[in-house]
Amino acid sequence: MEKEWTEQNARRHISPTSDIFVRYLLASPKNTDITKSFINAVLEDAGTEPVESVKITSPFNLRQSVRDKETIMDVKVLDSAGRSYDIEIQNVTSAELMERLNYYGTHLYFDQIGESEQYDRLKHCIIICLLRTHIYGYGTGVMPNEKMHHVSHMVHYDDHETPFYPGGDPQVYHILELDRFENNAEALYDIDGSSRQRKLSCGLFGWLRFFSDGAREDFMEKYKETDVSVGKAKREYEKFLKNQQLRDAQFRHEMWLHDRAQDKADARKEGLAEGLAEGLAEGLAEGRAEGRAEGRAEGLEKGRTQGHSEGVREAVLTNARSLKNLGVSQEIIAKATGLSADEIAAL
Secondary structure, eight states, rough: OOOTHHHHHHTTTTTTTOOHHHHHHHOOOHHHHHHHEEEEEHHHHHOOOSSSOEEESSSSOOHHHHHHHTOOSSEEEEEESOOOEEEEEESOTTTTTTHHHHHHHHHHTTSSOTTTOOGGGGGOOEEEEEESSSSSSSSOOOOOTTTOOOEEEEEEEEEEEEESTOOOEEEEEEEEEEGGSSOTTOOOOOSSSSSOOOOOHHHHHHHHHHHHHHTTTTHHHTTTOOHHHHHHHHHHHHHHHHHHHHHHHHHHHHHHHHHHHHHHHHHHHHHHHHHHHHHHHHHHHHHHHHHHHHHHHHHHHHHHHHHHHHHHHHHHHHHHHHHHTTTHHHHHHHHHHHHHHHHTTOO
């Protein structure tokens, strides 16, 4: 670990979107100006009014962050208007991501009031999720100029122009897909399915460029970055790389995630083997049962056929015997019953 995660080469492993660093950056009370700047950049790009101030409600805790990635929100924030924010940075996009975000958003909304408190205390919640890889068109490649900032807006089923909630959606989701980001301030992105396109806002472009390429040492000089908050974020990133405890925490966290992934893979293999064995046993049992059933059916059919044949012959012999007792000639009996001369003689 010492050799692999020294200050010199940690830069290659720790990006500005690494889990521990993001929490360190956006959930530290000393960095509320950075958190506010990022939130406002997202809101500005969506054409929403900026926030005046923010308060971190999930302060950065190093020990907790190492192991709790799968169970707690990345950053929880409250603005001066009482609205709640959840900022999520996802380095791996899973198929169930939207369900997870909806779960977080619902809890963020629900947790605002306690038992017997009035509904009018509820404030809107904003969920901001920055993805390293896209979720829209999941499983497909990235095409040039595709939309990368997605904002939810609930409308009527039969009227897509009228908001469903007159006062605005209680929960608004912002999904930012970093793999669709083009490091060009003049780049145009699709707005909808038509030919309409637009540029990212200046503020959001600067932040996405930092999250995308901020690990390079000459970031500020190369891009002539002048945004104060982005500049501070870059300095915090360099401090993070110099801090052995933080570097090691990122390492331990990633090893823990790898271990969990391996445990899941091993459990899946074990479950697959168990399922195969159980399926084989069930299949053999079903096969035996079906074989017995088919055997019984076949035996029954054969028994019926044989029994029927024997019954028919017995009736023929009885009739032939009666005809013989009446003195009917052997020739006539043979024609009537189909029996041979020897069979008639033996009656």
